Amino acid sequence: MTNELVGKTTSPKRILIANRGEIASRVAKACRELGHTAIGIWTDNEIHARHLEFCDEWVHLQGMTNAETYLNIPNILKVIKENKVDAVHPGYGFLSENADFADALKEAGVVFIAPHAEAIRVMGDKATSKTLAKEAGVPVVPGSSAAVETVAEATKIADQIGYPVLLKAVAGGGGRGMRACHNESEIKSNFEAVQRESESAFGNGDLLVEKLIVNPRHIEVQIMADKKGNVFHFFERECSIQRRNQKVIEEAPSPFIGDDEDVRQKVCQTAVKLAEAVKYDSAGTVEFIMAEDKSFYFLEMNTRIQVEHPITEEITGIDLLVCMIQSAFGEDLGIPNQEFIKRSGHAIECRICAEDPITMLPAPGKVTGFETNFPQGTRFDNCIFKDLEVTPDFDPMIGKLVTKGINRTIAIRKMMCALDGLHIEGLKTNIPLHKVILREENFIKGNYSTAYIATIKPQEKVTTQFDYLRIFNKLAGIEANRMGL
Amino acid sequence: MRTYLIDNDKNEIIIDLTRTTVHSHELVEFEYSAVRDNEIVQKENIFVRKLAGRYFSSTDNKRWTRLAKQNLPTHILNVDTIYKVFRGYKPSGLSGGNDGELLTQMPGKVVKIQVEKNQEVKAGDTVLILEAMKMENEIKSAVDGIVKEVHVKEGDALDQGVLMLEIEPK
Numbered sequence: 001m002t003n004e005l006v007g008k009t010t011s012p013k014r015i016l017i018a019n020r021g022e023i024a025s026r027v028a029k030a031c032r033e034l035g036h037t038a039i040g041i042w043t044d045n046e047i048h049a050r051h052l053e054f055c056d057e058w059v060h061l062q063g064m065t066n067a068e069t070y071l072n073i074p075n076i077l078k079v080i081k082e083n084k085v086d087a088v089h090p091g092y093g094f095l096s097e098n099a100d101f102a103d104a105l106k107e108a109g110v111v112f113i114a115p116h117a118e119a120i121r122v123m124g125d126k127a128t129s130k131t132l133a134k135e136a137g138v139p140v141v142p143g144s145s146a147a148v149e150t151v152a153e154a155t156k157i158a159d160q161i162g163y164p165v166l167l168k169a170v171a172g173g174g175g176r177g178m179r180a181c182h183n184e185s186e187i188k189s190n191f192e193a194v195q196r197e198s199e200s201a202f203g204n205g206d207l208l209v210e211k212l213i214v215n216p217r218h219i220e221v222q223i224m225a226d227k228k229g230n231v232f233h234f235f236e237r238e239c240s241i242q243r244r245n246q247k248v249i250e251e252a253p254s255p256f257i258g259d260d261e262d263v264r265q266k267v268c269q270t271a272v273k274l275a276e277a278v279k280y281d282s283a284g285t286v287e288f289i290m291a292e293d294k295s296f297y298f299l300e301m302n303t304r305i306q307v308e309h310p311i312t313e314e315i316t317g318i319d320l321l322v323c324m325i326q327s328a329f330g331e332d333l334g335i336p337n338q339e340f341i342k343r344s345g346h347a348i349e350c351r352i353c354a355e356d357p358i359t360m361l362p363a364p365g366k367v368t369g370f371e372t373n374f375p376q377g378t379r380f381d382n383c384i385f386k387d388l389e390v391t392p393d394f395d396p397m398i399g400k401l402v403t404k405g406i407n408r409t410i411a412i413r414k415m416m417c418a419l420d421g422l423h424i425e426g427l428k429t430n431i432p433l434h435k436v437i438l439r440e441e442n443f444i445k446g447n448y449s450t451a452y453i454a455t456i457k458p459q460e461k462v463t464t465q466f467d468y469l470r471i472f473n474k475l476a477g478i479e480a481n482r483m484g485l
Numbered sequence: 486m487r488t489y490l491i492d493n494d495k496n497e498i499i500i501d502l503t504r505t506t507v508h509s510h511e512l513v514e515f516e517y518s519a520v521r522d523n524e525i526v527q528k529e530n531i532f533v534r535k536l537a538g539r540y541f542s543s544t545d546n547k548r549w550t551r552l553a554k555q556n557l558p559t560h561i562l563n564v565d566t567i568y569k570v571f572r573g574y575k576p577s578g579l580s581g582g583n584d585g586e587l588l589t590q591m592p593g594k595v596v597k598i599q600v601e602k603n604q605e606v607k608a609g610d611t612v613l614i615l616e617a618m619k620m621e622n623e624i625k626s627a628v629d630g631i632v633k634e635v636h637v638k639e640g641d642a643l644d645q646g647v648l649m650l651e652i653e654p655k
Contacts, residue, residue: 358565365567368560369553371539386554423553425562432564464564466498468527472517473542474561475488475500476531477552480513483505485535 008035013329014084015039015113017055018076019091022381022399023305024051027089030321032056039083043069045393050383059083066393070094073101080110087111087328093395096304097124113328115225115282115303122278123301133298136277138270141289141297143210151191155184157209164214167191169198170206177201180212213297215449217256217290218242221271222312224323225280227330233268234312234320235343240450241437243360248430248453249437250308250349252315255408255446256290263294274301283309283324307351307400310379314347314404346408348415350434352382352399352422354390357433358459362396365389368426369477375417378403390427398429408446412438425474432462487622489575490561490568497575498568511535514546574611574625585628585652589615595641595649596621604632612650615643628654 004010016039017027024040028051031038040055045064052058059079063069070076071094080088088105090096090113102117114120123129130140142161147170148154158165158181167190169177177198181187191207199205222234238254239247257264271286278301285306287299309320318341323333335341355362367388372380382399390398403418405411416438419431436458437443443452453459490498504516511534518528532543533552541549560567593615600612606626613624633651637643 356565365560368558369555371551371553373551421551423551425553425555426558426560428562428565428567462564464566466563468500468519469529469544471490471498471500471561471563472515472519472529472531473550473552474555475502475517476513476515476533476542477540478555478557479502479505479515480533480535480540481554482557483507483513485511485513485533485540 003035007334008033009329009331011329012036013086013111015325016059016076016080016083016085016088017041017051017091018070018088019094019096020046020049020051020070021383021394022051022397023091023307024049025054025383026381027091027321028054028056030319030325031089034322034325036325039085041070041079045069045391048385048388050385050388057083066094073098073104076101077104077108080105080108085110087113087325089113089325090304092304092307097302099124111328113282113325115278115280115284119278119280119284120303123284123303126300129300130298132277133274136274138274138277138298139296141210141213144208147206148209151188154187154191154207154209158184158187161209161211164212166210166212167194168208168210169194169202169204170208171198171202171204213289213291215292215451216240217254218247218287218299218450219254219257219267219290219296220285220287220306221268222306222309222320223271223275223280223284223286224320224327224333224335225275225282225284226327226333227281229279230333230335231272231275231280232333232335232338232341233272234316234318234341236264236267237308237311239308240448241443241452242450243453247308248351249434249443250311250351251408251411252311252347253343257294258446260294263296267296270296270298274298282327283320307397308349310381310400310402311347311349311404314379314402315343315345316341317344345404345406346411347402347404348408348411350401350415350419350438351397351430352401352424352434353396353430354398354427355396355430356428357430357462358464360430360433360453360459362392363428364392364396365427367424369423370425371423373421373423375403375414375421378414378418378421380418380422384424398424401434412444433459436461486573488573489571491571491575492566492568512546573623585626585630585633585654586648587612587624587626587650587652589643589647589649593622593643595637595639595643598635598637598639600632600635600650602632602635606630606632606652612652613637615649624649626652628652630654 014037015031017024028038038055039057040052041061042049043061061069095101099117099121102112105112144157164182167179179190179194195205218239221236225231236254237252239250241249283305285302288296290296370384370386379402403414486502488500499520501518506514513533515531518525532546534541540552542552543549596616597614610626611623615622630652633653637649
């Protein structure tokens with residue numbers, strides 16, 4: 001009876017968390033809170049898997065590599081059978097967007113805490129998701145729908161969609177085989193060059209013409225849907241601060257959209273429309289690219305819980321992981337209608353990664369000391385501990401620092417204070433880079449695009465000078481510990 | 486006690502702990518100097534206060550910042566550089582000589598020789614104590630091996646770069 005009164009589940013399930021690190025902890029906390037049994041996995045490659053401390057039961061998965069463990073569908077199915085698992089939460093990465101895994105679970109009669117396999121499949125493919133978006137009336141980046149053979153054809157399309165345009169390889173990626181053209185003569189002079197470049201880089205000289213979005217912003221909308229056909233949005237996030245197409249800092253709401261409620265509603269409604277078009281039934285994110293005139297175009301939909309979900313939880317006060325689990329079991333989310341979901345204040349997330357703060361390349365190592373001293377209201381989702389070995393086998397992200405304020409200024413102020421209170425010793429982290437960005441003028445004004453790191457180059461402002469006083473302090477602490485203080 | 490911090494490019498930072506004062510069960514004061522070319526470039530007193538199981542440090546015993554508790558680590562971080570930490574000794578291999586050759590890193594006086602010729606030693610074993618800049622420095626072997634020759638005796642005053650001991654690596 002009490003369980004019902006406090007919103008705990010009346011039918012406890014056994015949930016396997018097929019992931020590790022901070023997201024495994026986060027999922028386990030939601031399972032435990034709801035009254036389900038959280039089953040955690042550890043592998044031979046990570047005996048001190050800290051996420052287990054939040055799990056009720058621990059299962060050993062043999063193997064050293066991810067292919068042998070977290071990505072090994074037959075092995076995970078075996079674990080599911082042996083442990084009488086009712087449901088699987090995939091976290092993010094690994095098997096989270098694997099439609100075959102979704103099918104296998106369905107066949108085994110196990111609930112996948114994710115959207116249905118068809119949604120994963122459609123959204124997992126760039127071409128089919130774009131087609132679906134178009135059919136649903138969701139704007140996509142204007143451009144040629146098939147390979148363009150000649151300069152004449154390219155200029156014709158450019159005239160239709162308007163300059164500047166991007167000539168890009170069909171097979172391209174990572175910024176190669178791409179060139180911006182601002183007029184007809186630039187198309188003429190670049191066409192063959194890009195063709196040759198693509199031919200040599202990707203073995204495929206086919207080109208596309210696409211509208212070039214100048215200074216684009218990365219805007220994404222959090223979606224949550226239940227199995228009864230209710231699709232809700234949880235407002236947007238802006239994740240324009242990126243390196244190597246990976247997010248570094250995320251904010252909710254978007255400082256670029258700012259007070260423009262019309263645009264906000266339009267983006268969010270568009271995301272809902274797309275989710276409804278695939279009969280979405282779980283947590284997901286619709287990603288858009290937004291131009292300077294606030295026109296926006298569909299990029300892709302991530303059919304999983306995302307790394308940066310905490311900032312949305314902070315501004316809406318709703319636990320997305322709890323909702324995701326409730327939705328998977330066909331339960332009520334406790335959200336009567338869209339208007340019920342309100343946002344207040346501003347939240348920022350800094351991804352804390354074991355990487356060089358200047359080159360931003362992963363820098364594995366061992367944590368020799370870890371302490372925090374945060375301002376009120378700081379959230380730090382992490383799996384860090386003293387003696388943690390950060391290996392090259394996993395993503396270098398070791399924690400997510402989240403602050404919230406009644407407005408953006410206060411969220412930034414809290415984040416500055418939180419970063420000063422985050423002490424990770426023994427390995428390189430991007431904390432010094434975050435400190436530079438948080439103090440940088442364009443960031444503070446909220447005036448930044450996805451080109452921020454490439455053009456503003458905050459990494460060049462990281463002070464690397466040897467700081468004797470700081471090292472004295474560290475050595476003094478080590479000496480005091482040696483003395484047994 | 487001297488600590489050497491050496492990065493991958495063999496850049497070397499020398500930090501001397503010149504005084505330790507235990508004020509109470511909760512408070513210790515250290516005097517640290519950074520040395521470059523035998524000159525002190527910066528000197529500070531650092532207080533470490535234990536509070537509810539955690540460490541805080543201060544330069545004036547008034548204003549405190551939290552420290553991450555660390556055991557003696559093998560490496561230490563400065564923003565984007567990882568330094569190897571050698572407390573009390575510097576492996577001779579990092580100063581240009583052969584791994585088994587122990588040379589003086591600074592002028593000093595031999596206080597104690599702890600090994601004899603033909604004795605077996607392990608990497609990290611203290612073989613000799615050298616007093617330099619009013620501090621005792623433990624000179625440790627960088628290799629496993631057998632003491633081939635001892636070139637100095639207790640009480641010798643040595644210049645920088647003098648070969649003190651040779652160890653035949655195993």
